[in-house]
Amino acid sequence: MPRSEPTPLTLLRRAHEAQVLDLLRRLGALSRAELARRTGLSRTALSSITTSLITRALVVTVPAPAEGPRGRGRPVGLLRLDPATGRCAGVDLGRVRVRAVVANAAHETIATASRPCPPHASWQHRTELALELLDELLGGAAQGLEGIGVGVVGPVTGAAERDLGVARRFGEQYGVPVLVDNNTRLAALAETVHGAGAGSRHVVYVRLSHGVGGGVVVDGRLLRGAGGTAGEIGHITVEPTGPRCQCGGHGCLELYASLPAVAAAGGPENDAAVARAGRLTGRMLAGLCAAVNPELLIVGGELARCGARLLTPLRTELRARTLSAARAGVRVVGERLGDEAGALGGMVLVRQETPALYGAPTGDAVALSMADRNAASADGCCTGPVASGSC
Template structure:
């Protein structure tokens, strides 16, 4: 455990244990906090909080540090409290279609590092795990500490395709059937992948959809940090996203939430690999956009080349992005009218097109979102880049915030700790 817990006893012992777990859970969730901030989150009396914190400091579960240097003020310097950075680390791995992204963070929320490496599509799982292991080892310098400590050690893993739960509800699992062909392969190999990673790293493994994890990360550390209702859309080689509703990451039945790329935008459009026709993914994925640009007479083999064409004033590129943005905005507007987010976050390679894409998206939102909602809605670019899915995996492991209320949680509820 992170700290010495009192032996089983009477109600007062149980109450103190609940208070200790509440404080530890808040530090896992938010990182560095002052005593005043801890008190506001915990709802404990000042006397009780200071007593609990003193005990945690004494046994080394919590450490104190001076607040970041700033203008000198009168009075006693404010101390910030955090979990002991030496207590353990969490690893996030995002197995994207054509790359592996990793990140390592310690329990004090200090980012040790992140790294990425591309690979050919369809690379066997064993080789992808080899690549992840090498990248993580390079970040940790051979000093990775993943032994479960106080329920924080472990690996959070993002994979392509829908991810559901077992009937017991205690372990996220892939669900076969839907999604793209690569995702379907991932689904069949979920148990094998989890076992392989656990063997390689010697730590528990949690699996979820990588795009949904990116939504979680943006809502925790990124562009929408602190927001309770967030719609995240990634425009990449596939199109998908995630929803944070009322402060909780919404997963849906069998992990099917966030499949925005398979909302129909053109009933007479191209067939989609999901089995539908005219899905958003058939017009707004990287491959679809580049194919449409070349069909219009343009020359671009990748997104940077397309952005260069936009920057040069190529009218074909601007017309295409305007059409794509309008279709993306129409889908987002429909979802907004259904769930009422306060923030939309756009991520993925195509979001790098900037105003050429976001301008048409915003115009579509203005036209189709209910006026009372549109005035309160903001749209932002994703802030975490390629590391988003891996950082979301770390949030799984750290039980970062109430966004993970749907996952197994070790901390007591608020009532138990008050």
């Protein structure tokens, strides 16, 4: 008998199921109440959909983390994707260390590894080192791997030979979609979804390390900018009469709040040097608060380990220079994920920007860097890596 076409009601139900699966894929375990809030579905409709997904072994229930004593009533449970449905990998080609992380569909880390790398090593050397690490974590088999997110140091404009070469090399090795982005921006994304910013939607992240970088997340999505340089906050001027920076500007934040700058001013043990870094970082963040209006500011990197010696002058400067409307409700916190944030952010990026594979036809995957995503978007095609033939 000829196969009947699905009814409009069936198509609507499939769309709602896909919406629920996509949220769980991108954000990890969620309560039914949170799913209802994000989808706009009624309790009855959502219950029917989640029951079907559980029956088909796509979704499982898990207990919610204990947060103090519970009252009477039914215990709150969370829904998440079945861990066996797919894996994702994140890689950070850092300045002095290469990291690789593999997680399952439930956003649980399966394996992680890192290896030191010479500061002046080529991107080709870093890439091969990361491929060795990933092979170890995957056991040499890419079965069930949905995609790989790779973080690199410096601006990712999309047209650079490095960015295209990294994406191409990982794609050739594993035959899955590959996304390449700045590793500090990826750390911002990871902290927003799984770290100090979990539950927030508008976040600014600043990393005070060997250099100063950051990332801006707006409505849960990473902001890249027209040319891929969004987040280069280390080169925002905070002292107009300050010394010349290697970028060509004067008085950039990186000249005062990076590890080398603090070391030159007396080191992390010197309260005055740390306070100056905090004060000028607060000055920069005040401008971003006026422009972006975040609900959360996350401070990370090695210098953030100075704690209150850094954050107290930062908060003081922020309050003094920020519009009251932009300042209302904004919080300043330290990072939570540490050195693994860049690699974890690579996995979050894959979850957000590649299509879910549940029930999708199989095919040869292609590796896309940011340039490919921009070109696809301009052509009216997909905005992320896709299986061949799906555009």
